[in-house]
Amino acid sequence: xxxxxxxxxxxTAPAATVTGLMAEIxxxxxxxLRGGYTRxxxxxxxxxxxAWFTEQAEKRGLSVETDRNGAIWAWWDIPGGDRxxxxxxxxxxxxxxxxxxxxxPLGVASALVAVDILKARMATPxxxxxxxxxxxxxxxxxxxxxLGSRLLxxxxxxxxxxxxxxxxxxxxxxxxxxNGLDPRHIGKDEQLLGRIGAFVExxxxxxxxxxxxDQPVAIASSILGHGRWRLSVHGQGNHAGTTLMADRHDxxxxxxxxxVAVRDIARKQPHARATVGxxxxxxxxxxxxxxxVDFWLDVRHPNDAVxxxxxxxxHLQARVIAAEEGCRVELREESLSPTVHxxxxxxxxxxxxxxxxxxxxxxxxHDAGVLAAYVPTAMVFVRNPSGVSHSPEExxxxxxAETGAQTLADAxxxxxx
Numbered sequence: 001x002x003x004x005x006x007x008x009x010x011x012t013a014p015a016a017t018v019t020g021l022m023a024e025i026x027x028x029x030x031x032x033l034r035g036g037y038t039r040x041x042x043x044x045x046x047x048x049x050x051a052w053f054t055e056q057a058e059k060r061g062l063s064v065e066t067d068r069n070g071a072i073w074a075w076w077d078i079p080g081g082d083r084x085x086x087x088x089x090x091x092x093x094x095x096x097x098x099x100x101x102x103x104x105p106l107g108v109a110s111a112l113v114a115v116d117i118l119k120a121r122m123a124t125p126x127x128x129x130x131x132x133x134x135x136x137x138x139x140x141x142x143x144x145x146x147l148g149s150r151l152l153x154x155x156x157x158x159x160x161x162x163x164x165x166x167x168x169x170x171x172x173x174x175x176x177x178x179n180g181l182d183p184r185h186i187g188k189d190e191q192l193l194g195r196i197g198a199f200v201e202x203x204x205x206x207x208x209x210x211x212x213x214d215q216p217v218a219i220a221s222s223i224l225g226h227g228r229w230r231l232s233v234h235g236q237g238n239h240a241g242t243t244l245m246a247d248r249h250d251x252x253x254x255x256x257x258x259x260v261a262v263r264d265i266a267r268k269q270p271h272a273r274a275t276v277g278x279x280x281x282x283x284x285x286x287x288x289x290x291x292x293v294d295f296w297l298d299v300r301h302p303n304d305a306v307x308x309x310x311x312x313x314x315h316l317q318a319r320v321i322a323a324e325e326g327c328r329v330e331l332r333e334e335s336l337s338p339t340v341h342x343x344x345x346x347x348x349x350x351x352x353x354x355x356x357x358x359x360x361x362x363x364x365x366h367d368a369g370v371l372a373a374y375v376p377t378a379m380v381f382v383r384n385p386s387g388v389s390h391s392p393e394e395x396x397x398x399x400x401a402e403t404g405a406q407t408l409a410d411a412x413x414x415x416x417x
Contacts, residue, residue, distance in 0.1 A: 016056075016116060018401040021109040025052055026101065034098030036392030040141040040166075041070075041094045042179050049093040049105070053133055056112050060119065062131070067192055068185045069135075069151040070176065076115060076129040085197035086128040087415055089114065089408065092137035092148075092367065099138075100394025102204040106382060108133055110202045110405040117409035126416045127197065134367045141166045141175075143296075144335045145228070149367040153374050154188030156335075161186060196375045198346055198415055201368040202408045204396055205381040206389035209360040216400045217407045219350050220342055220379035222361040223369040224273075225307050226300035227336035231258065231318060235327040237283070237291030248289060249326035252281055254318075255293040258329075261317045262297060265310065272310055273300040273363055296334075300363050304338045340369040343376035346415075350378050353414035354407055364389070380408055 029045030031038040039045040050072060057064050057074035064074045075083065091107025111131040118125065134152075139145035142164040150156040162173040162183050173183035210218055235251035259276045266274035275298040281290035297314065301307045315331045322329040351357070360381065368377045382404035386395045396404075 016113055018106070018109045018113050018405045019398045021056070021112060022101065022105065022401070025049055025105060028052075029095065031098050034392075036098040036100055036394075037095045038097045038099070039093065039095040040097075040138075041136040041147075042141070042175050046094050046135075047179070050133065053093065053108060057131065060112065060115055062115070066180075067152070067189060068181065069148055069187070069189065070179070070181055071135060071148045071152065072133040073192075074131045076119075076125055078124055078126070078128050083128045083130075083195045086130050086195045087125075087412060088130045088132055088196050088199045089201065089412065090130075090132035090134070091201055091203060092134045094136060094138050094140065096138045096140050096390050098392065099390050100204075100388075100392055102382075102384070102394055102396050103206070103389055104137060104203075106204045106396060106401065106404070107202040110382075110401070110408050113402075113405040114409040114412055117406065118412060121413075128195075129412065129416075137367055139228070139335070142172050143228070143230075145365050146337075146367050146370045147172075149370040151186050152189055152193060153370055155370055155373070158187035193374060196371070198343075198376045198378070199368060199371050200346075200350070200378045200380065200408070200411060200415070201366055202380045202382065202404055203364075203366060203368075204389065204394065205360075205384045206362065206364040206394075207384075208387035209358075210381065210383035211385060211387055213358050215356075215358055216383050216403045217354065218358045218360045218381045219347060219354060220362060220368075220381060221347070221359045222302075222342060223337075223340040223365060224300045224302050224361065224363045225304040225337060225339035226273075226298065226363070226365055227307065227311070228334045229297045229299070229311060230332045230334055231255075231295055231297060231315075232330045232332070233258070233293045233295075233318075233322060233327055234329070235291060235293075235325070236289070238289040240287040240289055243289060250289050251293040251325075251327050252290050254322050254325040254327045254329070255279060255295055257321045257325075258314075258318045259295065261321065262314055265313050265317065266299070269301070269306060269310060271302055272306065274298070274310060274314070302339055302361075337365055337369060340372045342368070342372060342378050346376045346378045349414055350380070350411050353411045354380075357407070378411075380404065380411065
């Protein structure tokens with residue numbers, strides 16, 4: 001039976017609101033070209049947000065440290081400083097190109113406000129509490145989603161991570177070194193991972209579940225399995241003006257047909273999602289027939305076997321298309337995450353703390369999904385009235401943001417017992 005924590009009623013209002021904290025960072029990383037926000041990991045914008053988080057954490061008397069993989073941890077310690085069986089919350093501050101303001105930062109701001117609420121009720125927590133900011137959750141710079149949490153847990157080989165390259169050709173090792181990390185030491189951190197007794201991530205909902213249910217918050221049940229693959233279509237580079245149409249081996253034409261095939265194959269499978277959101281011709285000149293086209297494939301489905309079958313079907317059809325155009329195609333897996341079912345006991349605790357919250361699954365990946373294979377993990381979603389994410393149209397109402405922070409505080413309080 002859970003131990004009861006005696007708490008006093010709030011004597012004063014929390015020191016900050018989620019809306020206020022989000023307003024403080026609303027000008028950081030705005031993208032005049034795409035709209036929304038572009039905050040790739042270790043960019044000026046993301047570094048400014050990391051500095052903002054550190055300042056906010058220190059204002060709350062939290063002890064801040066950066067781990068060897070670049071994640072920032074802000075600790076509310078118990079007397080004596082033992083950090084075993086810690087309760088951890090948080091999210092990320094990086095974004096996709098032209099993303100919305102709430103994907104990631106909402107979870108960080110809500111965690112800070114939840115700390116305010118809890119500090120108003122108790123001088124010290126019954127168990128250590130940490131707010132964490134994971135780097136490169138979106139994978140928008142180095143191509144691997146949830147890179148920080150994958151490194152922490154050992155879900156990615158450090159040698160692979162060190163050699164990842166951004167669009168400018170810089171390796172992760174080079175960028176990490178330039179930002180104060182020693183790339184020789186990145187990788188699984190058994191000691192830090194062993195401190196985590198439970199992880200709860202609050203995140204903006206990236207779909208329409210809460211809109212349709214007319215509810216402000218929900219508890220997550222699972223994350224659909226998903227992965228990223230790169231297809232490289234090789235053809236023959238040539239002059240756009242002197243090469244007759246009949247003489248071309250154009251990888252752009254092949255890639256375009258493959259993108260349509262991705263849509264058509266996915267439509268035939270219930271609950272499947274398959275997306276091509278990035279395509280890169282080489283060399284990329286307007287008056288040049290490309291010699292190679294790279295494009296990236298995102299596939300998701302609740303059944304991991306179906307995900308694998310979809311990718312195989314897409315690869316097979318891509319090979320047929322390439323041959324018809326006198327080209328060839330290569331497929332390479334860049335990341336793969338199986339379907340995640342969040343910890344049942346932890347979810348039950350959240351349901352007891354939040355009895356009115358519905359339970360929903362999600363097709364979006366999160367650091368919580370990576371951690372779930374190693375520690376008890378749960379998620380809370382906050383309503384997005386637009387139903388749109390990874391876009392400037394992403395939105396959260398002020399009252400829902402504050403409800404989310406209070407909900408997170410209630411859940412953390414329950415888990416402290």
